[in-house]
Amino acid sequence: MNTLNAKIDRRDGKLVMAHFYVAFIALAVGGLAGLLQTLVRSGKFQLPAGIGYYQILTVHGVVLGLVLTTFFIMGFQIAATSRTSGTLSNLQRKLGWIGFWVMTAGTLMAATMILLNKASVLYTFYAPLQAHFIYYLGLTLVVVGSWLDGAAVLGKYINWRKQNPGQPSPLITFMAVVNTMLWIVATIGVAATVLFQLLPWSLGLVDRVDVLISRTLFWYFGHPLVYFWLLPAYMAWYVVIPKVIGAKIFSDSLARLSFILFLLFSIPVGFHHQLMEPGIDPAWKFLQVVLTFLVVIPSLMTAFSLFATFESFGRSKGATGLFGWFKKLPWGDARFTVPFIGMLSFIPAGAGGLVNASHQLNQVVHNTIWVTGHFHLTLATAVVLTFFGISYWLVPHLTGRVLTKAMNKLAIYQGVLWAIGMTFMSGAMHAAGLLGAPRRSSFSEYGGAAQATEWIPYQIAQAVGGTILFIAIILMLYIFVNLAFFAPKGEEEFPIGEISDHAEKTPMVFENWKLWLGITVLLILFAYTIPFIDMIQNAPIGSKGYKLW
Amino acid sequence: MAKTELNRKTKTEIEDSSSLKGTLASVFLLGFFLIVTWVSVYFLFLNRF
Incomplete structure (x- = not known):
């Protein structure tokens, strides 16, 4: 049964656009x-009207790290499923809408509390910093709403499998399903800490909170969260980009295997964010470091597959020499060039990630602004530029408009401007981090300390980069509004790549969820059971809540 | 006959269009960059701790 929709159903399109x-x-x-x-940290600017630095830091982290990402990803995954596995059923679409409104209500609750300065607990909302309970409740609703969105995707996938027995599901639907499962397994951790620890504590039902357990549950969620952001970008890189450039997908099986490996190895690795944390046995940290390094395998598989797609395409166009294919790529097409800048940024991002995760080596960069520089390359460049690249065709596809030549040109400027801004900002963050500059903290001369004086030029470079990035954001918003409301009417393609004729037949084992989810659960139990028993048995007296802002 | 063929100088400039040698070189360069970054910070670590 062919369920491929060349155009997404209008009703599904409205849900995605919401x-x-x-x-x-x-x-x-x-x-x-x-x-x-970035302006405050340059030391040349002070916030007006009593607005706190840590308040805007929380706004920035929560609104971009949790809200932008979750809403975009849920929308994109619904669109990809509807495009390749067929229009959602009325029940699935209704679930999607309920999910959307629950997430939106949760976002408004959390945002209100941050704006009222009742929840300046930074992006990680680490205990013992204590926010107003409505903030935690709001974030819980964002997660619950995303589960409902995920249920719509899973429901459609189950329908497809029933209608097409013995056949591998459409690749991009399969990828959306892996990411949805990853998200559900990961969010159990943050749901547990919020429901059983932070909510009762912020409501005053209990006085104290176990800080180590809450942080461990946060990072059980926090690392796969990174992959939840990244996998939709990989969906575009593996499936959409080949079609955009006129090539074919190098291997369906390789793409599926790399997604399965991400499901297995991105969860039992949260300790690599806690390598300097007391109270966790170094042997268990080491085990999770080893599991973290296993994620290098699917990352390099992805790099290989993308290079191979590009090279095969270039050679089919007559390219010769070792790198002649590079010139044949369609650099004038924003749908390719902007995500390509993202791919490129993932190379230094990955290199930095290896340093972060290398157990004792983490001491060099822990809690320094190097880490902020790192995730501005991964999330805020590789992922976000790919999301922008997706928007350039998906938004007009859904609104029945087209990406005009002028907008395409502007979109390329936007991507290039982003790359320049981020080179300044993230580069300066990495450099200052190696000199010991702390992350999270507001501007300070630290009593005139010589070491702190070294950081200031880098902080000014960050403000320059931040300003360029903000101009790129304005351009992006302009393009989005144009594509949503003003671009000329027409048909914009939702590009879905075809598998290369040379690729092997995809084995059905990839769809065996009992196997993959079974291994996922076993790895999680292996990596976390004994450390958790240890933390509970040797728990110190919990901490009271602090509001330091 | 066979000898003549062996002696004939054939031009082999036409590249195999399915060649992935650029991909091989690219992933090696990528791996090299990862190792150099890691080793640089490792020496910083050795100096400091």
């Missing part, structure tokens, strides 16, 4: 907060 409106409003608000942060 998610995108919230995502791009989040980009505007969070981007402004980011600009203000």
